[in-house]
Amino acid sequence: MVEVKKLKEEDLPKVVKLSINIFKPSENEINKFHNTQKWTENYSKDSLLLGAFF
Numbered sequence: 001m002v003e004v005k006k007l008k009e010e011d012l013p014k015v016v017k018l019s020i021n022i023f024k025p026s027e028n029e030i031n032k033f034h035n036t037q038k039w040t041e042n043y044s045k046d047s048l049l050l051g052a053f054f
Helices: 009-023 025-036 037-041 045-053
Strands: none
Touching: none
């Protein structure tokens, strides 16, 4: 069983990076992800993508 811990805001870029590494989404899928994830309303697309690649 996978333990789920509450994510802190500074963990989000790591999570995005991990999911990008796992799923290798297309740009369209990334846009869909941004549109469907409620917490991304607090982040600009650029800062999320920058966080994902560094």
